[in-house]
Amino acid sequence: MKRFEKKLWLGIFAMAVLSPLGIILPEKFGAEGAWGEWGTDTLEKLLGYVPGGLKKTADIWAAPIRAYSFGGEGAVLSTRIVSYIVSAFIGIVLAYIIILVISRLLFKHEK
Amino acid sequence: MPLTKTRFLENVMHIPDGYLSPQTYIPLYGVSIVVWRMALKKIRDDLSAKHIPYLAMAAAFSFLVQMFNIPIPGGTTGHAVGAGIIALLLGPWTAVIAVSVVLIIQAFVFGDGGITAIGANCFNMAIVMPFVAYWTFNLLRGLSQNTVRVTVAAFFSGYVGLSAAAICTAFMFGIQPVIASGPDGMPLYAPYPLSIAIPAMAIEHLFLFSIVEGVMTVALLKYFLKNESTLIYAMKETSHEKI
Numbered sequence: 001m002k003r004f005e006k007k008l009w010l011g012i013f014a015m016a017v018l019s020p021l022g023i024i025l026p027e028k029f030g031a032e033g034a035w036g037e038w039g040t041d042t043l044e045k046l047l048g049y050v051p052g053g054l055k056k057t058a059d060i061w062a063a064p065i066r067a068y069s070f071g072g073e074g075a076v077l078s079t080r081i082v083s084y085i086v087s088a089f090i091g092i093v094l095a096y097i098i099i100l101v102i103s104r105l106l107f108k109h110e111k
Numbered sequence: 112m113p114l115t116k117t118r119f120l121e122n123v124m125h126i127p128d129g130y131l132s133p134q135t136y137i138p139l140y141g142v143s144i145v146v147w148r149m150a151l152k153k154i155r156d157d158l159s160a161k162h163i164p165y166l167a168m169a170a171a172f173s174f175l176v177q178m179f180n181i182p183i184p185g186g187t188t189g190h191a192v193g194a195g196i197i198a199l200l201l202g203p204w205t206a207v208i209a210v211s212v213v214l215i216i217q218a219f220v221f222g223d224g225g226i227t228a229i230g231a232n233c234f235n236m237a238i239v240m241p242f243v244a245y246w247t248f249n250l251l252r253g254l255s256q257n258t259v260r261v262t263v264a265a266f267f268s269g270y271v272g273l274s275a276a277a278i279c280t281a282f283m284f285g286i287q288p289v290i291a292s293g294p295d296g297m298p299l300y301a302p303y304p305l306s307i308a309i310p311a312m313a314i315e316h317l318f319l320f321s322i323v324e325g326v327m328t329v330a331l332l333k334y335f336l337k338n339e340s341t342l343i344y345a346m347k348e349t350s351h352e353k354i
Contacts, residue, residue, distance in 0.1 A: 001164070004339050008168055015175040022179040022190070031182030043302075051129075053291065053299030058129035063222030068178070087221065088175055094216045095170035102208065103163040106155045 016088035020081040027077065065090070123312075124189065124280055125217065126232055128225030130301040132291035135283060140230030146207060146238050153204035162201065165342070169197045169209040174216065181323055189320035192236050192276065195244030195269040196328045200335060202344040206241035213237075231283055235276045244272030244328075248345055261336075261346075262329055269328030273321045274313070281305075281312035 001009075025031075040050045040058055066072065068087040071079040123130070131139075158166075173193040180188035197206040211233045217223040224232045251264035285305030288298040301308070335343055 005164055005168075007338075012168060012171050012175065015172070015179075019175060019178040022181075026180050026182035026188045029182040029184040031180075031184060031186055031188050047302055049297070051298050051300055051302050052293055053132060054129035054301070056129070057225075057227060058127065060128045061219075061222065061226040063218075063220060065220055066222040068221050068223070084178065088178060090220065091174040091178075091213075091216060092171040094220065095174050095212055096167045098212050098216070099167040099170050099209070100163065102151070102212075103160070103166060106151060107160045107163070 012092065016092060017085060019088040020084045023080055023084055024077070123284070124192075124232075124236065124277065125214075125224030126228040126235075126280060126283065128227050130225070130287070131228055131231055131283060132287055132300045133227075134290060135287070136227050136231050139234050139283075143211070143230040143233040143238065147211060147233075150204040150207040153202075154208060157202060158205065162205075165201060166205060166209060169193075169201055169205065170212045173197060173210050174213045176327070177213070177217070181320060183315060183319060187315070189315060191269075191320065191324040191327050192240060192273060193324075193327070194236055194240040194276075195248075195272040195324060196331045198241035198245040198272075199248055199265065199268060199328070199332055199345040200343055203241040203245040205344075206245075207237050210237035210241065231280075235279045235283075239279050240272045240276040243275040244268040245345060247271045252345075261332070265329045265332045266325040268325075270321045270325035273324040274316050277312045277316040277321070278309065281308040284308040284312075 040055060043054070044050050065083070065087055068084050069075050069080045070083040070086070075083070154166075176193040177190050180190050182188050192210065194206050194210045197209055201209070214224060214232050214237060215229060218226055218229050218232070245268070248264045248268035251267055252261055255261065282305065284301040284303065285308035287301040288304050291299045293299050303311075332343070336346075340346070
């Protein structure tokens with residue numbers, strides 16, 4: 001691997017390790033998280049009703065690591081921080097594998 | 112308009128399931144599939160096997176940068192996407208695939224963005240954003256190598272790119288009450304009209320998140336200019352002919 005590429009990967013791993021800043025800072029500043037605020041119960045509170053089509057489709061998919069947290073959206077901060085870092089690495093590995101598979105198919109006559 | 116009412120709209124860059132009607136998300140799936148096919152063909156023609164590690168890094172980078180939620184104190188959060196800088200470094204078609212892969216992982220594994228909305232989310236963040244960013248950069252830079260001009264072009268590339276994606280997202284939300292209401296006239300999906308959706312998404316992006324995206328685009332472009340300038344797709348002599 002070229003030295004420059006190595007440096008970039010190091011940068012990427014550093015980002016993964018630092019990623020919990022993306023949940024710690026919002027918590028500190030009292031900003032609502034990026035997830036959970038679209039829940040149907042929140043809408044019920046805001047609107048007084050839940051739109052019919054929305055209600056039917058909202059929970060169509062149960063993601064294995066919902067909201068990047070192993071303890072769900074309401075987990076304690078420490079659990080969410082650990083989950084977040086693990087999620088970051090899962091994201092890197094999945095992105096890498098998928099891109100590799102696509103590239104292999106695209107460039108199968110090269111190399 | 113009470114603050115809480117707009118709150119759910121803010122930072123819904125990743126449209127969840129249930130917020131778009133089928134007449135919106137099905138055509139957008141169609142558009143995304145067509146663009147994915149074009150992008151894969153473009154990548155095969157323009158890039159070579161030596162670009163594969165960079166492609167993988169680009170996707171990993173976009174995934175990670177989206178994890179850094181930026182808080183608006185007492186309000187909500189948003190984040191950069193990275194599609195602009197990827198478009199400048201590896202070309203807009205490569206950015207289409209890199210960011211789409213990220214959005215698909217986010218939806219399936221982490222429930223970030225809906226399964227039904229993958230086409231829509233890819234349209235906004237993986238198609239509109241990289242192309243608007245790339246065009247903005249070329250428009251502002253011309254063929255200049257002048258540092259100030261390149262810096263300004265890079266900033267607005269990220270800034271305009273993310274803003275365009277946010278406004279497209281808001282537009283998709285805002286048309287829902289018009290195109291999808293029940294027999295009683297009540298909205299079936301995203302309930303807020305354009306007059307609420309557009310300002311809610313536009314303001315927070317124009318004043319914060321897009322600025323972050325712009326600054327990040329400048330910083331990374333400068334890093335590559337210093338270390339591996341030959342790699343930069345948008346600054347190759349022929350890049351204007353390629354698109």
